[in-house]
Amino acid sequence: xxxxxxxxxxxxxxxxxxxxxxxxxxxxxxxxxxxxxxxxxxxxxxxxxxxxxxxxxxxxxxxxxxxxxxxxxxxxxxxxxxxxxxxxxxxxxxxxxxxxxxxxxxxxxxxxxxx
Amino acid sequence: xxxxxxxxxxxxxxxxxxxxxxxxxxxxxxxxxxxxxxxxxxxxxxxxxxxxxxxxxxxxxxxxxxxxxxxxxxxxxxxxxxxxxxxxxxxxxxxxxxxxxxxxxxxxxxxx
Numbered sequence: 573x574x575x576x577x578x579x580x581x582x583x584x585x586x587x588x589x590x591x592x593x594x595x596x597x598x599x600x601x602x603x604x605x606x607x608x609x610x611x612x613x614x615x616x617x618x619x620x621x622x623x624x625x626x627x628x629x630x631x632x633x634x635x636x637x638x639x640x641x642x643x644x645x646x647x648x649x650x651x652x653x654x655x656x657x658x659x660x661x662x663x664x665x666x667x668x669x670x671x672x673x674x675x676x677x678x679x680x681x682x683x684x685x686x687x
Numbered sequence: 688x689x690x691x692x693x694x695x696x697x698x699x700x701x702x703x704x705x706x707x708x709x710x711x712x713x714x715x716x717x718x719x720x721x722x723x724x725x726x727x728x729x730x731x732x733x734x735x736x737x738x739x740x741x742x743x744x745x746x747x748x749x750x751x752x753x754x755x756x757x758x759x760x761x762x763x764x765x766x767x768x769x770x771x772x773x774x775x776x777x778x779x780x781x782x783x784x785x786x787x788x789x790x791x792x793x794x795x796x797x798x799x
Binding site for chain 1: 733779784786791
């Protein structure tokens with residue numbers, strides 16, 4: 573079964589450093605997402621991306637965050653200057669537009685720890 | 688008022704029990720109602736979804752949506768220890784981005 577692949581599975585970074593989280597969505601999917609889950613809290617939407625541009629972003633997704641699809645297969649989330657409160661699980665998801673919600677698949681996540 | 692509310696549990700039941708998990712919501716614009724299962728430190732896995740009101744059954748799982756009460760349920764019959772996980776409800780307004788609004792999740796433990 574097709575999977576959304578995320579790397580690394582765990583990243584530790586120092587406060588103020590830049591991090592890039594990587595995702596390889598399912599190959600024929602057209603909509604891409606990032607979600608975040610702080611330990612013990614609910615999964616929260618960050619951003620959706622379609623046709624090489626952001627289609628919607630949450631208030632969490634401020635100027636410190638950016639997304640990119642650099643090469644047609646990868647989908648990245650960059651945090652420019654990490655803060656302690658950015659520590660969370662970050663999930664990438666993708667969806668094939670024709671399938672509606674059935675194709676809505678999540679990766680296993682990247683656990684980001686900011687120290 | 689939170690958009691989606693879900694009792695965090697934990698809910699502990701003996702193997703073979705019928706489990707009922709529920710969410711309430713406040714936004715009448717929600718059109719898709721989903722249930723995800725999440726194991727520790729893993730991504731959410733879609734179990735079932737319902738479009739608008741009604742029931743849907745898939746094996747031991749039944750999802751119900753009551754839009755008049757803004758209440759959704761997931762029933763698990765003949766629960767197994769392998770069903771032990773956190774169950775997340777999630778909803779979509781059906782707009783162009785299809786962003787998911789999640790409940791906080793209910794931890795379920797099925798005791799052998």
